[in-house]
Amino acid sequence: MSEQNIPYEQSELYRLRHSAAHVMAEAVKELFPEAKLAIGPPIEDGFYYDFDLGKDENGKARTFTPEDLEKIELRFKELLKQNAKFEQYTLTVEQALVHFADQPYKLELIRDLAAGKVDEMGNPTTEPAQEVGIYQHRQFIDLCRGPHVGYTSQVRANAVKILRASGAYWRGDEKNPQLQRIYGTAWPNKVELDDYLKRLEEARNRDHRRLGKQLGLFHISQLVGSGLPLWLPNGAILREELERFLRQAQLDRGYLPVITPHIGKLDLYITSGHYPYYKDSQYTPIDVDGEQFMLKPMNCPHHIEIYKSESRSYRDLPLRLAEFGTVYRYEQSGELTGLTRVRGFTVDDSHLFVTPEQLEAEFIGVVSLIQHVFNTMGFHDFRARLGTNDPESDKYAGTPEMWAQGIKAIRQAADKVGMNYTLEVGEAAFYGPKLDFIFRDVLKREWQLGTVQVDFLLPQRFDLEYTGEDGQKHRPVMIHRAPFGSMERFVGILIEHFNGAFPLWLAPVQVMMVPITDRHNEYARQVAQELRAAGLRVQVDESDDRMNKKIRNAQLQKIPYMLVVGDKEAEAHGVAVRTRTGEDRGTVAVAAFKAQALILTTGKSMEL
RNA sequence: GCCAACGUAGCUCAAUCGGCAGAGCAAUGCUUUUGUAAAGCAUAGGUUAUGGGUUCAAGUCCCAUCGUUGGCUCCA
CATH class of the missing domain: 3.30.930.10 (Bira Bifunctional Protein; Domain 2)
Structure with a gap:
């Protein structure tokens, strides 16, 4: 059955990830008994759980090392396999406060629920809670409104992975203590996990910094x-x-x-209110002959002065x-x-x-x-x-x-x-x-x-x-x-x-001339000149690489058109058109190629 | 700014336990004159981010700084 139309919060995947978060926290609690639990919700593509590990001997916050994460992942998977039932029940606020007496973050959550302020995600609650929801599996008991899967083994040990650890402020406020967050991912089965990891890898390949x-x-x-x-x-x-x-x-x-x-005078931004408001995220004013100038953080005050001119x-x-x-x-x-x-x-x-x-x-x-x-x-x-x-x-x-x-x-x-x-x-x-x-x-x-x-x-x-x-x-x-x-x-x-393959009108180089041997360079330059005169961005590959290599280089640069020219083309005043999609269109007249390319550029077409 | 990981040639990466800094691509030179995704040979390329420290010896261990990456916070 398709879950496409069900909100994520009500989906099976959400329960799965929420349950995974609990079992991972169980593993952390085993390996770090002193850890204090914060919150551990599902998120898109996975889940996280926040912990306070206390201080080390130097008074610095204890953090997870990569080795810790390996151990946690191992234990996490074992605990999933050691099947246990998720039991749901409620406790009165008083009972909960007693039960979580050594869990300060949970106490704060319970008190906020009881006071009718906010829930664990910081959303306002409608009325003060009399009792709170609890989920328990084995000895691991968590304040939680669920839902969860029935048994831990429903989360497949080969379909979960711990991804990384990072710092995260309690309740997202930098004035609060910084907790240690572990991000993980969980999927219905190993195939879907592997798909996800592959998607991540592909995403890295189209990262704009790399491209x-x-x-x-x-x-x-x-x-x-x-x-x-x-x-x-x-x-x-x-x-x-x-x-x-x-x-x-x-x-x-x-x-x-x-x-x-x-730049503009500091007074301009004091008038606008930008300076007092964004003081901390502006470059320090420049002092010129006793007057303060700002690198402009905004254009509006300058435009306003034009209005007032x-x-x-x-x-x-x-x-x-x-x-x-x-x-x-x-x-x-x-x-x-x-x-x-x-x-x-x-x-x-x-x-x-x-x-x-x-x-x-x-x-x-x-x-x-x-x-x-x-x-x-x-x-x-x-x-x-x-x-x-x-x-x-x-x-x-x-x-x-x-x-x-x-x-x-x-x-x-x-x-x-x-x-x-x-x-x-x-x-x-x-x-x-x-x-x-x-x-x-x-x-x-x-x-x-x-x-x-x-x-x-x-x-x-x-x-x-x-x-x-x-x-x-x-x-x-x-x-x-x-x-x-x-x-x-x-x-x-x-x-x-566009994964770097820009539409023709935006492509930095629209056409790469590929002369087959260096005796075709002259003709390639002629054609390039003719196309440039029409406004196209054209380069000629006159390197001593072989044609195959020239095509490969142009492909890697995602250049829309490669125009291969050899004896045949020179004779017919044509070009052999290859697109970056790998299509070989055979030889066409230069004038025909030019006309077609101009239609596409002026129309800002997505087609080649 | 906070937490963590990382920083080796232009790029991508290697270097076992602390023991002579390496490869591929790119670049340069020569040979090759080639028909739709990588021709061959050769040469050059490094203060291992920076600054300190430990050691007979540091890319490797320690400290600091800078930077990058992933999160958190912020984003007019």
Whole structure:
């Protein structure tokens, strides 16, 4: 029977993994009797369990060594095979507090349940609990609402694997103690486990960092600095194509280009509120003749100053200022990853200054532009998230009215275009709610790419105004938006999406000429020149490699077309077309190849 | 920033218990003139991330720093 339509939380696989987590914890408890248990839920593709192993003799937190993990895995598998039944029962809160007296994390969970605050995953509970759910197998007793499989042996010992250990803060808060987390995976059988491990291996092969090196797209130099990628020629060509595409789409939609500098006075960011708010993740200000300058962490204040450079009338609005603006943020060192999380990056930024009446239509216009961008890239696998403020938190500026108004505008616009989204409290920008477009990399990590944000706050902070039809001063609303998000991150995801085999219009080298012997080099150069004149990116492989090797090299570079030329082709003014998909199309006239290639590039086709 | 693992030639990796730093690919030179995924031979390439320490002897053991990777936290 197919489980495809059952939510994961109710699936057999979920029970299996939840049960695996318990048995693994049992193994840990055997090998480390002093270990304190935290939580151990199933997650996508597996499960984890968090432990506090106490301190070593130097007062440092005890951690799992790779040898510990081996022992745990061995014992884990033995315990699965030594069949035991999972028994479920409930204890009153009082009984549970006694039973878990030496398990401080469990006590905290029980007390929170009893107080009706939050459950073990931090989700609010509806009412105070009188009793708590317990699952027991053998002597291992855990606070748990299940569900589990019936017997431990239903989790196949040859279909589980311990993957890694890492630190993880108790309840995800860095102010709390750091626990030792063990990640594992569990599948119904060995075949599915092996499939999963193979998928992981394949994912590593399409990792943008690996492909970026292989295809000469970008390089990160220690001497330049962490998180400051250098775009190599192939990467720069790709990025410029993307920028050209979006620039044109924006011009078509009435955006106006602007260009602003990379630094700005500290006061600018104090006014905007960015500096106080993000102080810790900004590069230290530069002192110039006693004045403080920031590397810009955001483009909005600069664009706002452009808005303010002249008096504005309602006739000027909506004013859509766009720039590929490079910003610098001092991200925590542990966060940096290839192109997807960097310290210097370029936002395809735009700020729309609109009247309140125009807000919805402009928001819809932005969403449709983003849809156009994603459709062109063939991106369909993403989710949209409406990030709102958390009223409990003090990190959001502005009035409740502003927030309500912004959220309402986004909801109405999204509903009108039929966009599905999830609402997530506490995911807003400090100045306003936003609709984010979230993608996953090959390792299933989520990244925000496109974003649209509604902002009533900065217009107020900078005292923006326009003269209305009524001759009175009014305050505009701002929309911040970026379809790609960051060029770096977008290209990182793009590389993985296409596994480095970019559509023709984006391919850094579109055509590789493959002369069969060096007496064909001259003809290959002629054809290359002819194709370049038509705007195609063509290289000639004049190395003294044999033809087979030239083809192999072009294949490895994932170049869309290899044009083999020998005596036959030179005579007929033709080329023998081979695609990177391995297809041999035989000899065609140069003019015919050129015409066909141009149709595909101008149409931004996914086909070859 | 926190926890852990890792850092050897441009790239991918080897070097047993602490005992002469190696291979393939790439590069360079020569030979070969080739019809759809790797021709042959040769040459060159290293302060083993950096700085200290232990030792007769350190790529290998210890300490610190930097960086990378996987998590955690953060992400305007």
